[in-house]
Amino acid sequence: MKKLLVANRGEIALRVMRSARExxxxxxAVYSDADRNALHVRYADEAVYIGPAPSNQSYLIGAKIIDACHKTGAEAIHPGYGFLSENADFARQVRNAGLVLIGPSPEAMEVMGNKLSAKAAALKYNIPMVPGTEEAISNVSEAKKRATEVGFPILIKAAAGGGGKGMRIVDKVEDFEEQMSLAVSEATSAFGDGSVFIERYVSSPRHIEIQVLGDTHGNIVHLFERDCSVQRRHQKVVEEAPSSVLTPALRAEMGKCAVDVARSVNYTGAGTVEFIMDENLNFYFLEMNTRLQVEHPVSELITGVDLVKEQIKVARGEAISFKQEDLAITGHAMELRVYAEDPANDFLPDIGTLQTYKTPKGPGVRVDDGFEQGMEIPIYYDPMIAKLITYGKDREEAIERMIRAIDEYEITGITTTLGFGKFVMQHEAFTTGNFDTHFVKKYFNPEVLAKTDDGEAKIAALIMSKLMASGKRNGDTLAVTTSETSNWVKNRKAL
Structure with a gap:
């Protein structure tokens, strides 16, 4: 493999390219109108324009990606995550074009891309499942009967879903029909498939996922777990490895289950098997993501394995060079997704220009990003600006370094999740490990960030008054900066 096309953009495109260069x-690189001056375009050895800014006219058009390979002589495609990364039809197109997709087979994608077929595959190996239905249900009266048998509260979930779409929690039987209708409608709109199924609702779940890696020689290993329980809108914001609640025995048991799930579809490449865990540390299979995850860096840091390089080696037909017993956890890693979002306004996305953009540095700090100062945050794509990752000898040091890194991260021009990340790192529930996926609902109040902003504004005003007093004594003329124009205050408000 001499030339690789990265069918993605932003930080993940750069991440893949750096390992490939090594x-x-x-x-x-491929790019849309919105990404003409993007860092991944400048970093690549070649770049091909693939269309207008909307992803359904550029990054989601498989034929354009394959044509770019033919034009440049690229032999393989790395899809990153999102866009076409879990599209089985695209995987077949790549294979039929005589190219290599750095990922699993289209057959594995299809099975694991549907939650019901994924559950059926996992059941072959007796993987623990949340009590519920094992098939899609469309008849409302039959569904209500089954829900009553399972016991309320229950969760209605879209079979083809993800990201919280097509998902409804139902606390009592009287609300069931309305909530099922809403779930089916949302699933149809989001995925073109209104199939739903029912599970007992786990009220205080941890979201634990296991990183797996398989090759074409039948070898499958796991690279331990990540805890991804701090979420908003059922989507992750903070991830860490390892989990603070798993014992070595439980870790080994969950790892074996994850390997068995991967084996059920002859999985190749990097993937993630996701579980939910209740307050008694009982775990249940949730789904499998057949791609590299956003949070893969924390697994890399605790294992010393470059997952992108391993993906490429597997795609070249090489066997995994290490065995399960060769792997060990060293240290602890944290990741904060730095989104262009306003935590004080229900985490709504923000757009604008990065007027100031300075990343933190120092021991144990890694920043995976795709932006620089002066660039625009486009409205067309996911609002993630960067992944801020810290590593320490233990969980406490990883948290301390994350707080320090957040304080050093300078972003103005847009609102970000940095302030929320600091709130998480300093909250007792998080520092003690006593939290679940309801962390935001239980503990986060936008007023916390507002109070921080007010306090910092008062500090700025105090500093200014002292400077002005000093200037008067020395006969100097000072330019007065208000809280509305101060870059310092703007910067702190963006945190």
Whole structure:
């Protein structure tokens, strides 16, 4: 493999390209109108324009990606995550075009891409499941009967879903029909498939996922777990590895289950098997993501394995160079997704120009990003600006370094999740490990960030008054900066 096309953008495109460059592989970027001046375009050895800014006219058009390979002589495609990364039809197109997709087979994608077929595959290995239905249900009266048998509260979930779409929690039987209708409608709109199923609702769940890696020689290993329980809108914001609640025995048991799930579809490449865990540490299979995860860096840091390089090696037909017993957890890693979002306004996305953009540095700090100062945050794509990752000898040091890194991260021009991340790192529930996926609902109040902003504004005003007093004594003329124009205050408000 001499040339690789990265069918993605932003930080993940750069992440893949850097590992490829270390392996001596040339890279090809693709870009839309919104990304003409993007960092991944400048970093690649070649770049191909693929269309207008909307992703359904550029990054989601498989034929354009394959054509770019033919034009440049790229032999393989790395899809990153999102866009076409879990699209089985695209995987077949790539294979039929005589190219290599760095990922699993389209057959594995299809099975694991539907929650019901994924559950059926996992059941072959007796993987623990949340009590519920094992098939799609469309008849409302039959569904209500089954829900009553399972016991309320129950969860209605879209079979083809993800990201919280097509999902409804129902606390009592009287609300069931309305909530099922809403779930079916949302699933149809989001995925073109209104199939839903029912599970007992786990009221205080942890979200634990296991990183797996398989090759074409039948070898499958796991690279331990990540805890991704701090979420908003059923989507992750903070991830860490390892989990603070798993014992070595439980870790080994969950790892074996994850490997068995991967084995059920002859999985190749990097993937993630996701579980939910209740307050008694009982775990249940949730789904499998057949791609590299956003949070893969925390697994890399605790294992010393470059997952992108391993993906490429597997795609070249090489066997995994290590065995399960060769892997061990060293240290602790934290990741904060730095989104262009306003935590004080229900985490709504924000757009604008990065007027100031300075990343933190120092021991144990890693920033995976795709932006620089002066660039625009486009409205067309996911609002994630960067992944801020810290590593320490233990969980306490990883948290301390994350707080320090957040304080050093300078962003103005847009509102971000940095302030929320600091709130999480300093909250007793998080520091003690006593939290679940309801962390935001239980503990986060936008007023907390507002109070922080007010306090910092008062400090700025105090500093200014002292400067002005000093200037008067010395006969100097000072330019007065208000809280509305102060870059310092703007910067702190963006945190």
């Amino acid at each position: 392996m001596g592989i040339k890279t090809v």
